[in-house]
Amino acid sequence: MEEQLKQIAERVKGLRDIFGISAADLAKELNIPLEVYQEYENGVSDIPVGVLYRIAQRFNIELSALLTGEEPRLHTYSLTRNGRGVSVERRKEYKYQNLAYNFVNKKAEPFLVIVEPEPEDTPFHLNNHPGQEFNYLLEGAMKVKLGENEVILNEGDSIYYDSNINHGMKALNGKPAKFLAIIL
Secondary structure: OHHHHHHHHHHHHHHHHHOOOOHHHHHHHHOOOHHHHHHHHOOOOOOOHHHHHHHHHHOOOOHHHHHHOOOOOEOOOOOOOOOOOEEEEEEOOEEEEEOOOOEOOOOOEEEEEEEOOOOOOOOOOOEOOOOEEEEEEEEOEEEEEEOOEEEEEEOOOEEEEEOOOOEEEEEOOOOOEEEEEEEO
């Protein structure tokens, strides 16, 4: 994972350099402190998927190109077999698998996400990103925090929300929660 983190950080820095944008200006656009942005770009800190999504939008590239270093090529359809999506292990709390990484000009980013259980008193790991998000719980149970609201989802439940709002998930009952996340 550390090597993947460094590669993604290099791609982000390369894009910023190509477009002639200073680190300070990009950090301001992303609404994050310069010091935090520099840690991301130097490969010191893990870059949240929400931030990567905003960077991809800013530079008008596919998120999967930022994650994998390869441009999507498929135009008609993209088939992802069970367990074969591109793994995006961005944080220890969440495991992402991109389910349409090789499709060109996607209107949405579909992910299979697994949230590992943590001790009850562990704070939520919050993030936000432009757009909207749909989550459909496949297995387990989880608590979703949206701003000041908290909602419990059980298998088969779904939630659709403004992803500009700080949000995070916690697996419940000591078991992983597995859900389909579609970022629009």
